[in-house]
Amino acid sequence: MKLGVLCSGGKDSLFACWRAMQKEEVACLITIVSANPESYMFHTPNVRLAALQAEAADLPLVEVETAGEKEVELEDLERAIRIARERHGIEGVVTGAILSVYQATRVQRICHDLGLWCFNPLWHADQEEYIRSLIGEGFEVIVVGVYSAPFDERWLGRRIDAASVKELKKMAAKYRITLTGEGGEIETFVTDAPFFRKRIEVREASAAYKNYNGTYRIGSAVLVPK
Amino acid sequence: MILIVDLCWKEDSLSRYEFVSPIEEIVRRAGFPSRTRHFASVQDADLSGAAAVILCGTALMDNFFAEHLERFEWVHECTVPVLGICAGMQAIAAVFGGRIEPNAEIGMTDVDVVGPDAIFSGRERFSAYELHSFAVTPPDSFEVLAVSERCVQVIRHASVPIYGVMFHPEVRNEWVVTQFLGQNTGTDAG
Incomplete structure (x- = not known):
């Protein structure tokens, strides 16, 4: 199909x-x-x-x-x-x-x-299992928007990897946020995926942040060999 | 062990993630082991080892199961409780002599309880997620337990614990599945 x-x-x-x-x-x-x-x-x-x-x-x-x-x-x-x-x-x-x-x-x-x-293949997916699959299956993901406490400006441009997931889990347990950002707490951008023939390299970006609300705008990005 | 039956148009389909996996997860969280079979490959051994059976829903465009209702004849002789969700309710109604009729509904709707049953845990009205192209006219051997403005939402066999729900309980109404399991397997599953 x-x-x-x-x-x-x-x-x-x-x-x-x-x-x-x-x-x-x-x-x-x-x-x-x-x-x-x-x-x-x-x-x-x-x-x-x-x-x-x-x-x-x-x-x-x-x-x-x-x-x-x-x-x-x-x-x-x-x-x-x-x-x-x-x-x-x-x-x-x-x-x-x-x-x-x-x-x-x-x-x-x-x-x-x-x-x-x-x-909708992610419909009601177990959030922890999904994030584990995302990292395990070779996705490279960065945070490009934060829209809720307790996400501070350190998260803008940060890669979702094992260390950040560990931190996200602690935050999800303490605050009313979802591990995947499904509640609109964060937005992400994928720079590499298992089906990408080339990966995306961010050359220029700027972060704007105030009161738990910020965006990471990618000004310039190119495809590079994997 | 709970037998979960996948009604999607083929085994291991892209729809499985959406209509079967969430049910598997609810059953797991309720503390029950489960086994999943595609509707075309349910065996007697699967049924004899089950404490209850759940028939899952399908995508709006997927009515393949309705062209193969002979695959659900086992429900007649089933000795354990059965819960049919959406497509599952349609299959149950049809094999007992009811009718599957065009009736599309997408989104949240209010469901009113008209026939009290322990499965509702005292609720008289709740909001439920609908995703169906067809609804049912229930067979004579079934009681109507709940309705929405558009169609029959919950049915139960008059003498055995076979239920059908038209809405999708995996969305915002997981209690329907846990209540069904708890009530019918002798375990308080919440």
């Missing part, structure tokens, strides 16, 4: 892509670039670099822009999925939704209306 993967550039969408590749054929990535940093549906920091991830994975990218207004952005998502169906013949859509009923419901409805399959 040919599938299109909704890709924000973060760990969940690219890990979902990897799961999909192991069972079916991934025909393209689909990215919605939102002008609204508060978008309910679409993660925003560095989303334009999804094009570099698509190139690294040797997959075509369908990129659609949205003003990011609530509900209107869903029409833009539907437009993007229609384009993916026309250009790449997709029969289904894959998302990285873990717990968000809001996101999952809306993508399910669009797929249902278009007669497409919908897959």
Whole structure:
């Protein structure tokens, strides 16, 4: 089955892509670039670099822009999925939704209306097992946004590895945060994945942070041999 | 041991992560060992060794199971409690003579209890996650325990502990599964 993967550039969408590749054929990535940093549906920091991830994975990218207004952005998502169906013949859509009923419901409805399959391979996944798989299976992930206490500026640009997961577990036990950032506490960017032919090297980046709210903007990044 | 039956269109499918793994996790957390079989490969030995059976749901587009209802005839002779979730409820209803009918619902909806049962732990109304293209007209041998505005949400066989739920309890209503297991296996699973 040919599938299109909704890709924000973060760990969940690219890990979902990897799961999909192991069972079916991934025909393209689909990215919605939102002008609204508060978008309910679409993660925003560095989303334009999804094009570099698509190139690294040797997959075509369908990129659609949205003003990011609530509900209107869903029409833009539907437009993007229609384009993916026309250009790449997709029969289904894959998302990285873990717990968000809001996101999952809306993508399910669009797929249902278009007669497409919908897959959420991380749906209600055990968070610790998921993070362990992510690292164990060769993903390189950095934190590109923090949006909640107790995440301070040290986390911006930090790699998710065994040491940071250990710290995240301690924080999750003490504060009401999810280990995976599914509650919107952090956003991530994938610089390498098992299906990337090249990895992404960040050349320039800048961090802006205030009161447990910060972003790590990647100004320049290139593909380099693995 | 709890037998978990995967109703997806093929064994080890991409949908398994979404519709089977969360149920396996709930059963594990409730303290029960489990074994998972695809619906096309359930054997008598799987059933005879089980304390209860759970039939999982499928993707909205996946109604392959409904073309192979003969694979669920064993439910008639099943001597252990059975819980069918969404597609599982449809399969149970159909093999007992009910009808599977088009009725799509996606998202959260209110479910009203109309026939009290211990499985609800005293709840009279709750919000549940729906993801179905079809619903059921229950067979005569089943009682309706709960409904939503759109369709029948929970059924139970009149004389044996065979249940069907149309909503997906793995989303925000895990208590349905733990209550079913606790109530029907003689263990307080929460």
